[in-house]
Amino acid sequence: METRISGWRIALGAVVTVILAFLLLPSLITAVISFGSSNQIVFPPTGFSLNLFRRFFAEEGWVASTWLSFRVAIWSTLLALFLGIPAAYALTRGSFPGRKILALFLLSPVMVPHVAVALALYIYFTEIRLTNGELRLVFAHAIATLPFVVVTASAGLRHIDPALERAATVMGASRLTVLRRVTLPLLTPSIIASGLFAFLISFDEVVISWFVARAGDTTLPIKMFSSIQFEVSPVLAAISTMLTALSIVVCVIVATVQKEARSD
Template sequence: MISSRHIMTWRGVGLAAAIFVFVFLILPTAIVIIMSFGDKRDLVFPPTGFSLDLFRRFFAEPGWTQSALLSFRIAILSATLSLVMGTAAAIGLARSRFRGKGLVSLFLHSPIMIPGVAIALALYLYLNMLGIRNNDARLILGHVVMTLPFVLVTVSAGLRHIDETLETVATVMGAGLFTVFRRVTVPLLAPALTIGWLFAFVTSFDEVIVSWFLVRAGHMTLPVKMYSSIMFDISPVLAAVSTMLTGLTVFACIVMAAMQKKEA
């Protein structure tokens, strides 16, 4: 029989291992954040002083700001389109029974399982075959493919917490399908919809591989510009950009955690 002393010892070992792994994973990000506030025009660690010069350079250089605005625009539009399509697909899969339902669900979730470079190459060839040359349209379509599964998973999880009898009662009382969806389903799904949209937004904003294949010359998203900067000219502004992206991701995670707590 295992004594309480052994149990406490193993708990201590597990806690120490968890702390080690957490520090190991978070340390590179922490180093980059510290470097972004340095007072040198190069990436130096540890910094010799405190300065916001790298952040000022980011907003002063048109190339960085244009890429950031493009990423925000593409992420907002693709997340919104994914939310509409993913919500419709989730409700259809959850509220109906038909032959091949499992295959349809697997197909819609497949972008999570297929390597990103394979999807990127397929999208590149397919969009070129269709003759779609507009940069925004190419990126939005590509990002919707990558973000739709995250909305589908999130909304499907939210639907499982909704009592279907509420929708049935509303229908019996004379409400139409659209009224039931707008007045009953959407309010109950609001936390899941918000979380799904945020997941899609963050995924789209951080997407590199698909954007690299689909982006047109001179119209790079922020992650693609960061990757290009690393490949051809390591700019210290990268540290400031990484810090801001980390802050954006942390903010999105806090909002999602708050929404999940509200849903619970």
């Protein structure tokens, strides 16, 4: 009996290790390559250097695209938060007819393939003659990130005990005061989490941007996409490492913020 249990455990452990290696090794190997001293893609690297990172910062095109992506991510995140947090409040705290349908509508961009949204906005922006490239990207990204904000904020609101809000109301606080002094402070971890997720989604978004962006507005993912297609530049290894690091940082911050919120 004892041996059978450990046999099962060892087999499971081995299988899980292999699958986790498949999930994690590709990015890890790319990260190792990015610190290599050669100007080509070599593994294992022959020495340590920051050459590829230096090349990234030295090339104007890469830096400009990164800035564009950064600006678009900031503005679309702010827009998604501005729209999504009140919507989540209405969906979780309010009671009105059509609430379920409204929830489904606000979450539907997740279920619609991105390429359809991309084509839709490409045609629509042309029709309404929206020519400001950055604004096109901000609107498009806000649509892609809004569902994530609504879901994360709704989950956060469901964890806040309505009794706290009721107590404040009983003691004479107006609805807006309750919202400002009780609900929003308690919701801060969820707001931070949803904002970071929205930022990351926007910063990495390719398909919609590829359709919606105008010729001059090359976001970092668009530039990466065409660079991977036409010449596999080793600089991409350095960019990949930085993007992976960004994802890890966001995951860790979100995990920490939400853990603290739960232990309060």
